[in-house]
Amino acid sequence: MIIDQAMAAEVHSEQGPGFARINAFADPSVGEAMRDDVIALVRASDGRVAEVDGALVLPEGQADFRAKAPEDRISKVFRLHRRPVFADFIRSPEVVDVLRNDLGPDVDCFLSQFIFKNPGAWGQPWHQDSFYFHFEPRRPIVGLWLAITEATLQNGCLHVLPGSQREPIHEHVPDARPGANYGYVEIVDHDMTGSTPVLMDPGDLLVFDSHLMHRSTDNLSDGYRGAMVFHFCLPVVGTEPDNVVNDRVPLLRGGELVPADPYN
Numbered sequence: 001m002i003i004d005q006a007m008a009a010e011v012h013s014e015q016g017p018g019f020a021r022i023n024a025f026a027d028p029s030v031g032e033a034m035r036d037d038v039i040a041l042v043r044a045s046d047g048r049v050a051e052v053d054g055a056l057v058l059p060e061g062q063a064d065f066r067a068k069a070p071e072d073r074i075s076k077v078f079r080l081h082r083r084p085v086f087a088d089f090i091r092s093p094e095v096v097d098v099l100r101n102d103l104g105p106d107v108d109c110f111l112s113q114f115i116f117k118n119p120g121a122w123g124q125p126w127h128q129d130s131f132y133f134h135f136e137p138r139r140p141i142v143g144l145w146l147a148i149t150e151a152t153l154q155n156g157c158l159h160v161l162p163g164s165q166r167e168p169i170h171e172h173v174p175d176a177r178p179g180a181n182y183g184y185v186e187i188v189d190h191d192m193t194g195s196t197p198v199l200m201d202p203g204d205l206l207v208f209d210s211h212l213m214h215r216s217t218d219n220l221s222d223g224y225r226g227a228m229v230f231h232f233c234l235p236v237v238g239t240e241p242d243n244v245v246n247d248r249v250p251l252l253r254g255g256e257l258v259p260a261d262p263y264n
């Protein structure tokens with residue numbers, strides 16, 4: 001696995017595409033353990049909006065999901081990175097290597113979400129993640145998208161617009177579909193010609209800049225498409241507005257892991 005300054009340049013420089021993929025980054029069993037942990041939370045929530053053990057469970061907004069079993073009607077589960085299976089992953093030497101190269105010696109994890117894209121679920125429209133982030137410094141911020149299942153054209157993989165990390169944050173309008181999920185917004189003032197799908201196998205990782213324009217499409221298959229997404233930034237400067245899905249945890253200081261106490 002090559003994790004070096006060249007990869008960081010792919011993700012954040014003006015010349016790069018704004019993302020890099022690392023095939024077979026994690027063993028697929030890592031993602032399966034994440035999925036099992038999240039399913040236990042979802043069952044405890046009975047598939048409703050709920051705070052369970054510090055995590056936030058959000059169901060699909062689409063009406064046709066209402067009668068389904070708990071994990072079949074969930075859209076996303078947030079605030080997972082203090083839980084052991086997720087904390088172990090972001091504290092692993094491989095992830096630390098990516099983060100040190102990408103962001104430097106001082107890094108916080110501020111966001112984590114497990115995405116269930118169940119059969120029939122709508123994709124997330126074109127957006128830039130930094131639209132949602134309101135703290136300083138605004139950049140660099142990096143997302144790690146770990147494939148839990150295969151991500152295919154049929155089950156709603158990500159699509160990215162190479163080079164769009166050079167763009168400022170565009171206007172995002174509310175997703176107009178009735179029953180669209182919590183927080184879904186859309187960029188409508190930019191030409192997405194040249195976008196490319198990101199087909200993944202379980203354990204593959206996409207590393208991407210928070211200004212990169214991306215979306216995912218609807219799940220037209222009969223199986224779920226799972227992904228685990230973490231976001232990392234530099235230590236905050238000044239005050240940070242409250243945000244129900246964020247949970248800032250210091251991860252690296254001076255290039256070394258912060259002792260695990262802040263996770264509890």
Ligand SMILES: O=C(O)CCC(=O)C(=O)O
Binds near residue numbers: 117
């Ligand atoms: O995986 C998906 O369906 C969408 C994820 C996404 O766009 C994001 O995490 O910003």
